[in-house]
Amino acid sequence: MAKHRVVVIGGGLAGLSAAMKMAELNIHTDLVSLVPARRSHSVCAQGGINSVNQVTRQLGDSEWNHFDDTVYGGDFLNEQPPARDMCYWAPRIVDLLDRIGVTFNRLPEGDRDARRFGGTLYPRTAFAGATTGQQMLYGLDEQVRRWEVAGLVTRYDFYDFLGPILDDKGNCRGVTVQDLYSMKIRALPADAVMLATGGLGVIFGKSTNSTICTGAATARAYKVGVKYANPEFIQVHPTAIPGTDKHRLMSESARGEGGRVWVPRKKGDTRPPESIPEQERWYFLEEKYPTYGNLVPRDIATREIFWVCREGYSASPVNYAAYLDLTHLSAERIEKLEGILEIYEKFVGTDPRKTPMLIFPAVHYSMGGLWCDYQKDTQTGGLVIGSPRNQVTNIPGLYAIGEGDYQYHGANRLGANSLLSCIFAGLVAAEGMPQWLKHLPGNTDAASLPQTFFDSEARRHQQAYEQLLRASGKVNPFALHMELGTEMTKYCTVVRHNNELQTLIDEIGDMTERYKQVGLPDTGNWTNQTVRFVRELGDMLVLARAIAQGALQRDECRGAHYKPQFALPGPTADDPAELHRQAQEYCKAFRAQTAQWLKTTIAEYTPEGPKVSYKPIDTSLIPPRPRTYGLKGAAIIERVWREMQTKPAVASAE
Amino acid sequence: MPEYVTVRVKRQDGLDSPSYWETFRIAYQPRMNVTTCLQQIALNPVTLEGRKTTPVAYDAACLEEVCGSCTMNINGSVRQACSTLVEALRKENPNEITLEPMTKYPVMRDLAVDRSRMFRDLKRIKAWIPVDGYYDLGPGPRISPKLQHQLYPYSRCMTCGCCTEACPQYTKDNRFIGAFAISLTVLFNSHPTGAVLKEDRLKELMEPGGISECGQAQNCLRVCPKSVPNVTGIAQGYRQVTAQWFKNLFSR
Numbered sequence: 001m002a003k004h005r006v007v008v009i010g011g012g013l014a015g016l017s018a019a020m021k022m023a024e025l026n027i028h029t030d031l032v033s034l035v036p037a038r039r040s041h042s043v044c045a046q047g048g049i050n051s052v053n054q055v056t057r058q059l060g061d062s063e064w065n066h067f068d069d070t071v072y073g074g075d076f077l078n079e080q081p082p083a084r085d086m087c088y089w090a091p092r093i094v095d096l097l098d099r100i101g102v103t104f105n106r107l108p109e110g111d112r113d114a115r116r117f118g119g120t121l122y123p124r125t126a127f128a129g130a131t132t133g134q135q136m137l138y139g140l141d142e143q144v145r146r147w148e149v150a151g152l153v154t155r156y157d158f159y160d161f162l163g164p165i166l167d168d169k170g171n172c173r174g175v176t177v178q179d180l181y182s183m184k185i186r187a188l189p190a191d192a193v194m195l196a197t198g199g200l201g202v203i204f205g206k207s208t209n210s211t212i213c214t215g216a217a218t219a220r221a222y223k224v225g226v227k228y229a230n231p232e233f234i235q236v237h238p239t240a241i242p243g244t245d246k247h248r249l250m251s252e253s254a255r256g257e258g259g260r261v262w263v264p265r266k267k268g269d270t271r272p273p274e275s276i277p278e279q280e281r282w283y284f285l286e287e288k289y290p291t292y293g294n295l296v297p298r299d300i301a302t303r304e305i306f307w308v309c310r311e312g313y314s315a316s317p318v319n320y321a322a323y324l325d326l327t328h329l330s331a332e333r334i335e336k337l338e339g340i341l342e343i344y345e346k347f348v349g350t351d352p353r354k355t356p357m358l359i360f361p362a363v364h365y366s367m368g369g370l371w372c373d374y375q376k377d378t379q380t381g382g383l384v385i386g387s388p389r390n391q392v393t394n395i396p397g398l399y400a401i402g403e404g405d406y407q408y409h410g411a412n413r414l415g416a417n418s419l420l421s422c423i424f425a426g427l428v429a430a431e432g433m434p435q436w437l438k439h440l441p442g443n444t445d446a447a448s449l450p451q452t453f454f455d456s457e458a459r460r461h462q463q464a465y466e467q468l469l470r471a472s473g474k475v476n477p478f479a480l481h482m483e484l485g486t487e488m489t490k491y492c493t494v495v496r497h498n499n500e501l502q503t504l505i506d507e508i509g510d511m512t513e514r515y516k517q518v519g520l521p522d523t524g525n526w527t528n529q530t531v532r533f534v535r536e537l538g539d540m541l542v543l544a545r546a547i548a549q550g551a552l553q554r555d556e557c558r559g560a561h562y563k564p565q566f567a568l569p570g571p572t573a574d575d576p577a578e579l580h581r582q583a584q585e586y587c588k589a590f591r592a593q594t595a596q597w598l599k600t601t602i603a604e605y606t607p608e609g610p611k612v613s614y615k616p617i618d619t620s621l622i623p624p625r626p627r628t629y630g631l632k633g634a635a636i637i638e639r640v641w642r643e644m645q646t647k648p649a650v651a652s653a654e
Numbered sequence: 655m656p657e658y659v660t661v662r663v664k665r666q667d668g669l670d671s672p673s674y675w676e677t678f679r680i681a682y683q684p685r686m687n688v689t690t691c692l693q694q695i696a697l698n699p700v701t702l703e704g705r706k707t708t709p710v711a712y713d714a715a716c717l718e719e720v721c722g723s724c725t726m727n728i729n730g731s732v733r734q735a736c737s738t739l740v741e742a743l744r745k746e747n748p749n750e751i752t753l754e755p756m757t758k759y760p761v762m763r764d765l766a767v768d769r770s771r772m773f774r775d776l777k778r779i780k781a782w783i784p785v786d787g788y789y790d791l792g793p794g795p796r797i798s799p800k801l802q803h804q805l806y807p808y809s810r811c812m813t814c815g816c817c818t819e820a821c822p823q824y825t826k827d828n829r830f831i832g833a834f835a836i837s838l839t840v841l842f843n844s845h846p847t848g849a850v851l852k853e854d855r856l857k858e859l860m861e862p863g864g865i866s867e868c869g870q871a872q873n874c875l876r877v878c879p880k881s882v883p884n885v886t887g888i889a890q891g892y893r894q895v896t897a898q899w900f901k902n903l904f905s906r
C-alpha cells in the first residue's frame with residue numbers, strides 16, 4: 001500500500017491525469033471534487049486536441065511548428081520551456097488517449113482523422129465527433145476508477161475545497177474540505193496538494209463555462225499567499241450562442257470543417273439569411289485575412305466580429321450577432337459536427353444545417369492562473385521531467401495544473417490546445433511527485449503531524465461557515481452576482497479602456513462592501529447550496545479585482561488584452577516608400593512595447609486589493625516578432641522586422 | 655408570449671423528511687429553460703402565496719446537456735432541466751410546470767438526488783480499458799470508421815440516469831444494473847483492448863441484478879437525451895451473454 005497521500009482538487013482532465021499517473025507510480029490520491037468527475041467542465045470541450053501527426057509531418061510540420069504556432073498565437077507571453085514540452089509530448093498524449101479508448105474519428109485504414117483549427121495552417125486536431133472533451137474525460141475517469149478499485153484513489157465527490165493548510169514554515173500540508181450534503185467540515189492531511197480547479201467564467205455572469213467554474217478555489221489559494229499570474233488575460237470565444245442562463249459554445253471545429261462567418265453588406269438588412277445573395281454577404285474574416293480566413297486566432301476573430309457589429313452590420317435587429325454558416329457543407333462534414341449542431345437546434349430551435357446560426361463572442365477561458373514554477377532542461381530548452389519544481393506554486397507542496405495554472409497559453413490560447421495543456425500539466429506534476437515525496441520539508445510527512453494542527457484549521461473554517469450562515473443583511477447575493485457579471489462583461493472583455501477599468505475597480509470595491517451586508521435566504525445545515533454559492537461570490541469578487549487591476553495596469557495590446565489607446569497603427573500607405581517608412585515605425589514601436597511589456601503580471605493578495613508586480617519570462621527559444629496573421633501590410637512588416645534583427649546597428653541608427 | 659410561468663416544485667428538506675409542494679410565479683423570458691426558472695426562484699425565493707422560502711436545491715453544471723447533472727422529472731417525464739425549454743413545456747401543459755426529483759435514488763434535498771449507485775455499478779462491469787500503463791507505448795489499435803461509428807453513440811452516455819428512472823425494473827432497493835451499464839459493457843467489450851475483460855464483464859451481467867432483470871420495456875431508448883442505442887445495446891449484451899454461457903458450458 002502506498003505510504004504517501006496526495007490530494008488533488010478537481011476531477012477534470014488535469015486532476016484525473018495526475019491521479020491516474022500517480023497511481024501508476026504507486027502514490028495514493030484523494031480526489032476531491034464539487035461534482036462527480038464525469039460532470040466536470042472538461043466535458044464541454046468540443047473541438048479536439050492538437051498534436052503533430054503523420055500527415056502534417058509530411059506536409060512539413062513538426063513539434064517545433066506546433067510550439068511556434070502556440071507561442072505566436074499566445075503573443076509571446078507563454079512560458080516557453082513548458083509550452084515547448086507540451087507540444088513535444090502532444091503526439092504521445094494523443095496516443096495514450098487513443099489507447100485508453102477515446103472514440104476518435106477514424107480514416108478508412110483505421111488511423112485517427114484530424115481537422116484544422118485556428119491559428120495554424122496544418123490539420124493537427126484529433127477529435128471525437130464534436131464531443132472530444134467528453135470522450136477524453138470519460139477515458140481518464142475510467143482509468144481512475146480502475147485505480148479506485150485497486151485502492152490507490154479515494155474519491156470525495158460533492159466536496160468543496162475551503163483552503164490549503166499551511167504549517168508555520170509555509171509548507172502546504174493538506175486541505176480543508178466541506179461535505180456538501182452533510183455540510184461537515186474536515187481536514188485532509190496531504191504530502192502534496194494539486195489544484196486542478198479550472199476556470200472562472202462565472203465571474204463574468206454568463207459565459208461558456210459550467211456553473212461550477214467560479215474561480216473560487218483559485219481565490220482561496222490566492223488569499224493565503226499563492227501568486228496569481230496574468231489575471232487580465234481572459235479569452236472571449238468568437239462564436240457562442242447567446243442564452244438566458246449561459247452562452248453556449250459553438251465550437252471552432254464548425255469553422256475547422258469549413259464554416260464561414262459573415263454579416264449582410266448592407267447595414268440593417270433584415271432579410272432572412274438564406275435570401276441574401278452571395279455578393280451581398282460580407283465574409284469579413286476571409287476578406288481581411290486571406291491566409292487564415294475564418295481560422296484566425298480567437299482574439300482576432302472575436303475583435304473583428306465585435307467590431308463589425310458595433311459598426312452597425314449586426315445580423316440581428318435586436319442584438320449584436322453575426323452568421324456562422326454551415327449550410328454549404330457536405331453531409332460528411334456535417335456529420336462530424338452533430339454534437340454541437342444538436343445543441344444549437346435544442347436551444348435555439350432552428351436547424352443550422354439549413355439556416356445560418358446567429359452567434360456572438362462570449363467569455364470562455366482564462367489564460368492566466370496561479371503562478372507556478374518549472375525546471376528548465378538547459379540542453380533541450382524544455383523541462384526536466386521528474387523535477388518536483390514543475391507546476392509548483394510559490395508555496396512548497398502546493399501545485400497548480402490545468403486551466404487554473406498560467407504557463408501554457410500566454411496572452412491567447414489556440415483552439416484545441418487546452419485539452420492538451422490540462423493533460424500535460426497533470427502528467428508532468430505527477431512525474432515530479434516521487435522526487436518531492438522523497439525529500440519532504442523537514443523530512444516530515446503529513447501523517448506524522450499532530451492531529452490538533454489539522455483540527456484547528458478545520459475549526460477555523462467551521463467558524464467562518466457558521467458566521468456566513470448567520471449573515472442576515474439586506475443584499476441579495478444572486479442579484480449582486482448578476483451585477484458583477486454585467487459590469488465585468490461590459491468593461492473587462494473584448495475592448496478595454498483605462499477610465500472604464502478604473503470605474504470597474506471602484507464598482508468592485510463598492511460591491512465588496514455590499515457583499516458584507518449579504519443576507520442568506522437559506523440558513524439550513526443540510527445540502528445548503530446557497531451558502532456554497534455565497535462563499536463563492538466572495539471569492540469571485542476577490543479575483544475580479546485582480547483581473548481588473550491587471551488589465552488597468554497593462555498599457556498595451558497583447559493577445560486577448562486589447563486597449564485601443566495603445567494599439568500600434570499598422571502600415572496603410574499605397575506609396576511603397578511611405579509604406580516602408582510606416583513599417584519601420586511600426587517595428588520600432590513594437591520593439592519598445594516588447595521591451596516594456598513582455599513580462600508576466602503577478603498579483604499578490606492584500607486585503608486592500610492586489611499588489612501587482614511583473615516577472616520576466618523565458619523567451620529563449622522563440623524570440624518575439626510582430627503578430628500579423630497575414631493582415632494588410634504584414635509582408636512589409638515582416639521584412640522590415642527581419643532586417644532589423646539581422647542588422648541591429650543599422651536599425652537602431654534609423 | 656405569456657408574461658409569467660407557474661412552476662410547482664416538489665420539495666423535501668432532507669433524506670428522510672416528508673415531501674411537500676411549493677408554487678412559484680416567474681417572469682417569462684424568450685427561450686428560457688427549466689434551469690433558468692430555478693435560478694429565478696433563487697433570486698427571489700417567494701412562493702405564489704407570498705411566503706418567503708429557501709432557494710430550491712438541484713444539481714447543474716454544464717447547462718448544455720452534456721454533463722448529466724440536472725436530471726429530474728419535469729411534467730412527469732424524466733429529462734434534463736437545462737435542455738428543456740419552457741416554450742416546449744407550454745405545449746404539454748399551458749398552465750404550469752411541475753418539477754419532481756428522480757424517484758430511483760435517495761433524495762438529498764428538493765431536486766438533488768444521490769446517484770452514486772451509477773458510478774459504483776461502473777466498477778461492477780469494469781468499465782475501463784485495461785491498458786499496460788501510461789508511458790509512451792505507441793498508438794492504440796487501429797479502429798475502422800465503421801466500428802467507430804458503432805461505438806461513438808455509446809460513448810456519449812452522460813450517466814444522467816434517465817434510463818434508470820424510466821425503467822420499471824430498476825428500483826430503489828434492487829440491484830439491477832440498468833440500461834446505461836449494459837450499453838457501456840457492450841462499448842468496452844467491443845474495443846480491441848477492452849475485450850480482454852469481456853468475460854469478467856459478462857459474468858457480472860449473468861449475476862442477479864444483471865441483464866436478465868431487463869423486462870424489455872424499452873423506455874431506456876425513448877428517454878435517453880443523448881440517443882444512446884440502449885435497446886440495441888441490451889440485445890447485443892444478451893447475445894454476448896448467451897455466447898459466453900455456451901462457452902462456459904463446453905469448457906467445463
Ligand code: FES
Pocket residue numbers: 713714715716717718719720721722723724725734735736737
Ligand atoms: S446541467 Fe449538464 S446536463 Fe444539464
